[in-house]
Amino acid sequence: MRHSWVLQAAAIALAAVTLTAPAPADERAIIVQSTTSTANSGLYDAILPKFTEKTGIKVNVVAVGTGQAIKNAMNGDGDVLLVHDKPAEEKFVADGYGVQRFDVMYNDYVIVGPAADPAKVAGMKDAAAAMKKIADAKTPFASRGDNSGTHVAEKALWKAGGVDAAGASGGWYRETGSGMGATLNTAVGMTAYALTDRGTWISFKNKGDYRVLVEGDPALFNQYGVMLVNPKRHPKVKAAEGQAFVDWILGAEGQKAIADFKLEGQPLFFPNAKK
Secondary structure, rough: OHHHHHHHHHHHHHHHHHHHHOOOOOOOOEEEEHHHHHHHHHHHHHHHHHHHHHOOOEEEEEEEOOHHHHHHOOOOOOOOOHHHHHHHHHHHHHOOOOOOOOEEEEEEEEEEEEEOOOOOOOOOHHHHHHHHHHHHOOOOEEEEOOHHHHHHHHHHHHHHHOOOOOOHHOOEEEEOOHHHHHHHHHHHHHHOOOEEEEHHHHOOOOOOOOEEEEOOOOOEEEEEEEEOOOOOOOOOOOOHHHHHHHHHHHHHHHHHHHHOOOOOOOOOOOOOOOO
16 A cells, blocks of 8 residues: 555656646747837738748747847847847947947838928938927927837937937926837827837828928938847857848848838838849
8 A cells, every 4th residue: 555655646746747847938939029010010920930930940029129138139038139220230330249230221210290380391301400490389299219220310319409308308398108009198198299110100190180291311211120139148049040031131032021011001120132
């Protein structure tokens, strides 16, 4: 009887170990630290299944502001970084956190606002001057306020226009601390102007009477870059799988997938990887 009880106890203990042991990590999955603008547009939903079908590698996207995405990658919480703040990306690589940065695609920023256009900026081709008119009129402006690539571009426009927008925080200048889609919802809700990337704007469903008012200024150019997080800095980086993704999105298939992604017949991003 005692022998039987020992065997039963051993079996129960083995079952407990089997049930509580952690599942093995998925070696064929990577984390891409990226932006809300790319995620909100639907780009990843359209192109990532093509990469997974070809390679068997699943891609998990963490979509935050560019500043936060870079911080996450610096902490080793990702295998690939795909964002849109070129000076910050170049510093990321120079400081040893990334292997090499590559241009991958671009679109542009636009200033959107209500059809009534109280600041009278519609049709202007000088974005900084348009921002100054908005500030001078003290009409509401909704900013992401999150150190994202879009927020960095916005701050550059305020500076070029000679405007201390941060000094007006809480007044006509409202910082949402949110992603692009949420910030556009806030702008529409409070009848405020906003700066947005065109991809998110095209995919945004709550436009109401809002429209693009300012576009076409070279200062509104919006370049995206991709880079492998440095495995020498963070040994847990899945270098082979991450590099496979970088190679694919820079290659003919990935670039075509980006070019083929359209909404309402309009391309949201334009591939421009160097061959």
